[in-house]
Amino acid sequence: MLTQTLFCLRLTMDLKGIEFGHTSPRQGLMLLHWLANNIYNDNNGDMRLNFNPTRRDYGIHLYRNADNPHPLPILPRQRESYYSLGNLGHNNNNDGAMALPNYVTQIFYNSREPESNRDRVILRVRDDGSNQFIVDEVYVTQHYPPNGNTGTGYDPDNTYLVSFNLLTQIQRLATIGQNDIPRIYNVEINHNSSWCGSLDLSS
Secondary structure, three states: OOOOOOOEEOOHHHHHHOOOOOOOOOOHHHHHHHHHOOEEEOOOOOEEEOOOHHHOHHHOEEEOOOOOOOOOOOOOOOOEEEEEEOOOOOOOOOHHHHHOOHHHHHHHHHHOOHHHHOEEEEEEEEEOOOOOEEEEEEEEEEEOOOOOOOOOOEOHHHOEEEOHHHHHHHHOOOOOOOOHHHHHHOOEEOOOOOOOOOEEOOO
16 A cells, blocks of 8 residues: 655656656656646646547556555545556557657657656546546656566656646646757756757756
């Protein structure tokens, strides 16, 4: 069972202090940016997706939170489910990930290193009964390191709740560019990267 309270990321500066998406060639920050721009507020203030998670659009798939220990809270309601986004490895069940934009996937396809496919965004989704899906919570997490003895589950010590305030801040950056990122996020581009869209939030 979950034995700790998850830290909530509320501001872009909170992304600087976590491992998620930082070490090259990881794509987590780009994935979070893409997701933030594919959810919206409806007239009731609920966050909704621009795609259907049950169809495995963009490679998203059901996550049963069965790791031990559980990285996420146990869901109390039957209409709620967790969905995992970010597995870029190709197999027969994950071809939808190819629909993600180039700025999310390029660093993975250029490297093919085990580290490049560790980051995940988890959505806590509720079916409102009309085949429409409300996002109640968003988390970022990562798989344990591939060279460790901890298995392939998600690391609860590197799992964080993402506030909707942070998602709104990320939405303000409509496109990824070297000029926009430092101005809006107060961060630096990692010019040592082979890809001009890489973010360096560690400084």
